[in-house]
Amino acid sequence: MIIVTGVLDDKFELTPKQKSVGILLASLIIYFVADIRIDSFTLPFIGYIQLGWLSFPVTIFWIFGITNAINLIDGLDGLAAGISLIGLITIGIIGYFFLHASTVYIPVVIFCLVASIIGFFPYNFYPAKIYLGDTGALFLGFMMAVLSLQGLKNVTFVSSISLLIVMGVPVTDTFFAIIRRKANRVSFSTADKKHLHHRLISLGFTHKGAVLTIYAMALMFSFTAMVMNYTGRIGTIVLIIAMLFAAILLFELIGLINEKHQFILKTLRFLGNKEYRTQVKQKYLKKWNRHIDE
Numbered sequence: 001m002i003i004v005t006g007v008l009d010d011k012f013e014l015t016p017k018q019k020s021v022g023i024l025l026a027s028l029i030i031y032f033v034a035d036i037r038i039d040s041f042t043l044p045f046i047g048y049i050q051l052g053w054l055s056f057p058v059t060i061f062w063i064f065g066i067t068n069a070i071n072l073i074d075g076l077d078g079l080a081a082g083i084s085l086i087g088l089i090t091i092g093i094i095g096y097f098f099l100h101a102s103t104v105y106i107p108v109v110i111f112c113l114v115a116s117i118i119g120f121f122p123y124n125f126y127p128a129k130i131y132l133g134d135t136g137a138l139f140l141g142f143m144m145a146v147l148s149l150q151g152l153k154n155v156t157f158v159s160s161i162s163l164l165i166v167m168g169v170p171v172t173d174t175f176f177a178i179i180r181r182k183a184n185r186v187s188f189s190t191a192d193k194k195h196l197h198h199r200l201i202s203l204g205f206t207h208k209g210a211v212l213t214i215y216a217m218a219l220m221f222s223f224t225a226m227v228m229n230y231t232g233r234i235g236t237i238v239l240i241i242a243m244l245f246a247a248i249l250l251f252e253l254i255g256l257i258n259e260k261h262q263f264i265l266k267t268l269r270f271l272g273n274k275e276y277r278t279q280v281k282q283k284y285l286k287k288w289n290r291h292i293d294e
Contacts, residue, residue: 001026002067002142006135016188019134020064026142027063031056036150038062063145069170070141071134072177075197076211078125080132083169083218084140085117090166090222091148106150113143126208141170165228165243168221169196169214172247176257183258196251217250 005022008014014022030036037059040050051058074080092110117140123130132140148166164171173196181188192198200210224243245264252262270277 001029002138003135006133006138009134009138023064023067023138023142024060027060027067030063030146030149031059034146036146038149059149062149063142065174066145066148066167066170067138067141069167069174070144071137072174072195073170073197073214074132074134074137075195076126076207077128077131078121079197079211079214080137080140081117081121081124082211082215084144085114085121086215086218086222087144087166088114088117088147090225091144093226094166106147110147113147126211165221165225165240168224168243168247169218172251176251179261180258183261217247221247 001022005014005019005026008022009019037055038051039055070080070084073083088110092107092114095110096107120130124132144167177192177195178188180192180194193202196214197210200213201207205213221243224239228239248257249264251257252264270280
């Protein structure tokens with residue numbers, strides 16, 4: 001179903017709604033026919049949580065979201081293939097070393113997929129001779145979602161969060177795209193030129209430089225995901241907070257987050273720049289005076 005959707009999109013340029021229907025149907029097949037779903041997980045300080053009826057929306061949301069995230073990031077030669085390669089290798093390692101023998105078949109399937117991407121990758125990297133198209137991007141996103149989803153079943157907090165963090169680059173890029181479109185009051189399906197790779201190109205990065213930079217970010221997320229499995233509960237939480245802080249700061253620096261909402265960068269400038277601190281104080285003093293006058 002996902003390949004049929006991709007082929008139709010490549011040939012006839014489906015509308016976002018039509019493409020979403022295809023992804024949704026594929027997700028429903030995974031849930032009801034393949035019986036792959038998130039039934040439960042463990043949270044720190046809370047314990048074991050059984051999802052019950054929430055298993056359905058959580059599972060569908062995961063597959064739909066990850067599939068779309070990989071498709072959205074496929075904007076430069078070799079980008080989606082490279083991100084998928086890094087993510088799949090990491091998921092395979094986590095599945096083999098940390099999810100134990102009950103899920104050994106997951107890394108086996110993953111590394112078969114990895115081998116096929118490695119063979120394809122030299123022809124897809126800049127300058128590309130062969131392109132993924134929507135068929136390839138949707139398939140890779142869908143496979144990453146399903147394989148990681150299978151690894152998420154009945155696992156501990158560390159393993160479940162680490163598998164989520166592996167998807168850090170496409171997930172955060174998609175998240176900020178949704179926030180950006182909501183702030184601008186435009187449809188979520190409206191395309192723009194403010195995705196992560198677009199921002200890097202606008203900052204003067206070459207095509208290859210932008211792709212390699214995003215690879216480095218993906219490797220950072222993947223390394224964090226694997227290290228988390230060696231740390232304790234508190235260490236994991238501290239590591240997640242530090243990683244989120246660094247990631248958001250980076251996105252603010254490259255302009256992926258609108259200047260109006262650059263909280264971390266503004267806070268750092270306020271603490272370290274006396275002139276900026278004075279400007280902020282004067283700005284809020286004027287607002288306060290206007291409020292008093294009214």
